[in-house]
Amino acid sequence: MCNREELVYLAKLSEQAERYDEMVDCMKKVVKENPELNVEERNLLSVAFKNVIGSRRASRRIVSSIEAKEAQKGADAHVKLIKEYRTKVDGELSKICEDVLTILDGTLIPAAPSGESKVFFYKMKGDYHRYAAEVDLNAQEQKNSALEAYTKATEVAAVTLPPTHPIRLGLALNFSVFYYEILRDPDRCAAGPTLMSHVWQWVRQRTSCVVIECVHHHWGPPNCRVASSRTVCLSQRLHHGQASLRRGSYRA
Secondary structure, X not given: OOOHHHHHHHHHHHHHOOOHHHHHHHHHHHHHHOOOOOHHHHHHHHHXXXXXXXXXXXXXXXXXXXXXXHHHOOOHHHHXXXXXXXXXXXXXXXXXXXXXXHHHHHHHHHHOOOHHHHHHHHHHHHHHHHHHHHHOOXXXXXXXXXXXXHHHHHHHHHHHOOOOOHHHHHHHHHHHHHHHHHOOXXXXXXXXXXXXXXXXXXXXXXXXXXXXXXXXXXXXXXXXXXXXXXXXXXXXXXXXXXXXXXXXXXXX
């Protein structure tokens, strides 16, 4: 039986080998031993599940695209086969989401040792409810749960993290994606007053000052790069949402 240090090492090894299912298994054992994760362990857990769910999401997009093309050609027999195959992929995706959400609700969120950790895990909870909603856009329960988790993360972030913190910027970005792609609400995505309005204002007015903010908060180069990158993504999301409003149309 491996100890905690060995499990973390094996998780890193699995990541390098791109064996993400095994990486997930290692990190689940780490959580079971002690759910109070440090930053490295928290990031390893996130990367493991992100890659496991990411491959299924990519598969689903490809299969859905092929299904649409076959439907346009009137190939009903092929469409039937594709739908059956997509159901299999959807089942895998839903199971992964359920697994992550069980860990988050049952252990990680209650044991989060800091405001930063709580924001990280509530954001992660919102993300996986969002992924589950992608499988079925009529799944109102998943949408409501994602909205609740993102909102909770936003509330905690407002009192524990500076506006330029990479996790807070990532939260704002993912929350906007949720409004835009799941709720189909580009208005809230672009200018919603409840979406950390001072973060949006900061993105609009002070994008060029991100490095100064990083220095002020004593962040090293990696976090500065992350903050800068996410600021650019936020700005692009704002412009994209506003353009949709001007056109009077929406396309994800």
